[in-house]
Amino acid sequence: MASLKIQSLVKRYGETEVVRGLDLDVAEGEMVALLGPSGCGKTTTLRMVAGFITPTSGKIDLGGKDITMLPPHQRDTAMVFQSYALFPHMTVAANVGFGLEMRKIGKSDRDARIKNALEMVQLGHLADRLPKQLSGGQQQRVALARALAVNPSILLLDEPLSNLDAKLRAEVQHEIRALQQRLGLTTLMVTHDQEEALIMADKMVVMEAGIIQQQGTPTDLYESPANVFVAGFIGRCNLVEGAVTAPGTFRANSGASLACAPDTMGTVLALRPEHITLAPMQTGKATGTITRITYLGAQTEYAVNVDGTTLFASTRTPLAGAAIGDQIGLDWDVCQARLLAGTNA
Structure with a gap:
């Protein structure tokens, strides 16, 4: 060799x-x-x-x-x-x-x-x-x-x-x-x-x-x-365009406020679906409305509308009783919400 x-x-x-x-x-x-x-x-x-x-x-x-x-x-x-x-x-x-x-x-x-x-x-x-x-x-x-x-x-x-x-x-x-x-x-x-x-x-x-x-x-x-x-080519990833408005706060173009690490900068927030935790109660980093539920066998994917921005979250175990139209809380480790330069940067 x-x-x-x-x-x-x-x-x-x-x-x-x-x-x-x-x-x-x-x-x-x-x-x-x-x-x-x-x-x-x-x-x-x-x-x-x-x-x-x-x-x-x-x-x-x-x-x-x-x-x-x-x-x-x-x-x-x-x-x-x-x-x-x-x-x-x-x-x-x-x-x-x-x-x-x-x-x-x-x-x-x-x-x-x-x-x-x-x-x-x-x-x-x-x-x-x-x-x-x-x-x-x-x-x-x-x-x-x-x-x-x-x-x-x-x-x-x-x-x-x-x-x-x-x-x-x-x-x-x-x-x-x-x-x-x-x-x-x-x-x-x-x-x-x-x-x-x-x-x-x-x-x-x-x-x-x-x-x-x-x-x-x-x-x-x-x-x-x-x-x-x-980020978009390797695996499934939420890519949200916007801007940092304060340390630890990323505001999407839709107006949604999303938490990120306080010492990072960028115009696109990248967050893997499996890094988002869903809770039946309206708690966590954001709250949204379930717009789609997709059963994929090993996991279930939820599309959640957060103030005009759709975030995809995946779980190994389907949320009991969750249905389209329900309000739900989303949480994530801010270190998993990476900020990247936009394609035009």
Whole structure:
């Protein structure tokens, strides 16, 4: 395994900069997730690391070696694609061994590596089957085994689980993460699924319009978003525009008065729904009217109108007797009500 260092990476198509001066370090054995909305530049970045796209400028260093202009087969990388990219006419074993054959690995060594890779993903018993005889989850594990078989310095994952249903996706997420940790695989993953990144990654990198908005641990990004974009993109968040009118008091544009930490400033108040406590009696930091109740299984979400501002609060246990139209109290720790600069600041 090896570390990855990206410096001032730029990709321009005509006048459009898809990636704009990106700097990123991936430590040896670390799993890093690039995420952001469609068109933010995350897949372009991954493909530049893989060698499928040539950067306009910048440098990509893998294990102390400059690979910026090397062709893909000389980079010691392996990629798992969104579409699996398995050869339908080849057996599972032949698919896993394809990269080894292209690298001119001898048959005995190749067979040993194929067997080992399939055992890693618990598919050794399916070596002679064709891809069409496998489930989606099994096909994805074959694609992963093919990548692992070449012993890459870095594993690249391009939205690897997006074609799986929700239940299977959750299972494979944990399988890949456990395997990555056990093998100490340096891994760079692209995903648009924030929950997937929270579950799998050591470090998350949130991109927008070709720029990194924030990078850090999942806890850092969720609990301490750097700006409004990150707060809104990672998890559910109440984002209320307004201004601080006195220490500890934030007045929303609607006129609602909301408590915040006394030593903070900003034009947007960010407050996670799970950080709001609801009380049947009209007590707490604010009082409002329930306008919607949504049962989500593991939790129940309440939309509450507070003087023209809607705040969403979620609870694990539904409030007994609460109904739309009821007056209710809302409370929160002022340290959880973060103030951020507005998008126009």
